[in-house]
Amino acid sequence: MERISDSIVIIGAGWAGIATAEALLSKGINPKRIVLLERTPYPGGRAFSFVDRETGLALDNGQHVLLGCCDRFIALLKRLDVRSGYRLQPLLDIPVYHDGQMSRIASKRLVGPLHLLPALLAYRHLSPSERASTLAGALAFMRPRAEKLDAVSFAKWLQSTGQSDTAIRLVWDLVGTAILNGHAGEISAGLAAHSFHIGFMRGWQPARLGLFTRPLGDLARDAIDRLVARGVTIRYSTYVERVQVAKNKVCGLSLRDGSFVATEQVVSTVPHDALLRVLPDEWAGKEPFHGIAKLRWSPILNVFLNYDRQVLAEDVFAATDFDGMFVFNRGRLLPDSGQDGRWLSVSISAADRFRDWTHQEIIRGVQEAIGKACKDARDAKLLAAKVVWQPKATFLAEPGTWHLRPQTVTPITGLFLAGDWTRTDWPACLEGAVRSGETAALALLRSRQAFLV
Incomplete structure (x- = not known):
């Protein structure tokens, strides 16, 4: 048995987990008490990056954006000294292509x-x-x-x-x-x-659009590095198998490798379906957890295109093709790439309708759509293309889901919930994740179990 004396254990090192840890620190919790357990070998949760083996370019698993109203996420980056991560448009300005012409939402x-x-x-x-x-x-x-x-x-x-x-x-x-x-x-x-x-x-x-100027994975790694430098512990490749509960109270975590972490204070920041898997069976069917099972996933389709010449002069534009697509000039957003106007990232939300399409059909369709909107793309040579699916990008905010999203405090003493799917009153987004983490930290501190050390 592994004992972590008086520790606060955060399950998940995505942005909800990062925000939880930082909020606890900011309220005076001893950093040695804060432990993050992350299932994967990297931080960031569902907002991560990877290097494409074919092109050597850094790709995000999805093209996330901010708005000027995302003040908690922006403030978190500043508190953690994560620099050069985004830029806000001076004013909202999104060209929209439809039926042969451009107009603008500005x-x-x-x-x-x-x-x-x-x-x-x-x-x-x-x-x-x-x-x-x-x-x-x-x-x-x-x-x-x-x-x-x-x-x-x-x-x-x-x-x-x-x-x-x-x-x-x-x-x-x-x-x-x-x-x-x-x-x-x-x-x-x-x-x-x-x-x-x-x-x-x-x-x-x-309403200003915020565009990321570094790979999302780099931002998450910087954030975790700042937390670790302040004394917080993070353990990667650590899979929580079960939250152990005795007499309606958290008593520890069972890990997949057979070890046990003794703790009475847990903040779960994992997705809703993952939470149901780690809860004891007798609790998964109770409220508020029972309603979580009704939340469905909605996918996002991402397509990365690399041309032999500049084809896009804007930062971003929207088009009504593919039931609505947003095209980002990723080569400009990541200025060190030297790919301004040549390297594009296309995001297609709520993309269930295209799940049966082959990657080649998707690439060909997106390329044709971009060619209609950008005349310079019509004769340009496509050097490389990659399709990246996010099958579990966000929960689907169907009618009736407002009350299915649980509050931070649970009926299990010592278990608190965070994540963009919880009752943040925001859509599933990075801002919602950060707000949920901060809310969870404050709720934990208000409980009888939190002691400043």
């Missing part, structure tokens, strides 16, 4: 939702009457009643506000799918409306 320095007014008035993909209905419908996001709207789909609610099917597809669904990883007809109106309110209704500053 901000002006105006208060509240007015920052989007000029762009919506000039949005060429909609008719004048559709633009007017879109503006009128946007007012419904000002005070969304998120929990009450959770029972209906985003599409149905938008239709009730007077939105046309075209406006839903070319504005709300295009942006909403990227945010919630689900199409308007399959996601909760409550979470969608709340997310739009957070990101776009409060002014131009929260």
